[in-house]
Each structure stands twice: as C-alpha cells, then as structure tokens.
Amino acid sequence: MAQVLVEDIDPMILGKIEILAKQHGRSLQEELKHILQQAAENEAYHTGGDMAKAREAVARAQARYTGRTFSDSAELIREDRQR
Structure with a gap:
C-alpha cells in the first residue's frame, strides 16, 4: 500500500485531528x-x-x-501603481 508524507502541518490542525482521533477511538x-x-x-x-x-x-x-454601468478601472489601477 502507498505511503504519503505530509510536511509542515500546522500544530493547531494536528492537535485538532488528534482530538478527533481520540473521540472516535482511532489512532492518528x-x-x-x-x-x-x-x-x-x-x-x-x-x-x-x-x-x-x-x-x-x-x-x-x-x-x-443588469442595466448598470461601471467605470473602467484601468485608470484607477494606473494611479495606484504610480504611488
């Protein structure tokens, strides 16, 4: 059977999964x-x-x-980039 390695799991997430495992009577x-x-x-x-x-x-x-018109945002983007 295949094995998977998952690195850099947030410790809080891992802790929650460990709690779930205990509640369900399963190993991690x-x-x-x-x-x-x-x-x-x-x-x-x-x-x-x-x-x-x-x-x-x-x-x-x-x-x-429907029926509404909106301004072209290109000019606003250009102004923002120049800041």
Missing part, C-alpha cells in the same frame, strides 16, 4: 485515513461545490447588475 493514522477517504468520496469536494447552486448565484448576480 486511522483518523487521517478516514478523513482522506471521506474527502475522496465527497462529490462536492471534487467539483468544488454544487454546480446548480453556483449557477443560481451567478444568475442572481447578473440580475442584480
């Missing part, structure tokens, strides 16, 4: 395997979320801004 390694398995099986994780909800949010934003 078993808890990490469980978390990875859940993430791999979660479809929303693979797609970045629910596409239907994302489309609805885009449609709401388009409706909110």
